[in-house]
Amino acid sequence: MSDKEMMQKNVEEFARLQNYMLASDKNSPAYKLMHERYIELKVILTSSGVNLTELDRVKE
Secondary structure (H helix, E strand, O other), X not given: OOHHHHHHHHHHHHHHHHHHHHOOOOOOHHHHHHHXXXXXXXXXXXXXXXXXXXXXXXXX
């Protein structure tokens, strides 16, 4: 998989995960697990040079 394909995959996963998080109760165990992945994806995307200003709708 090329770097561009990997970047696209991570951006799509980040967007999908945020949709799930926004539809979930913040106190649920599932939300807490999603939040861990959210942080991981933020680190990956930021270190890859992606500006999350427009993409990040959860902002935690």
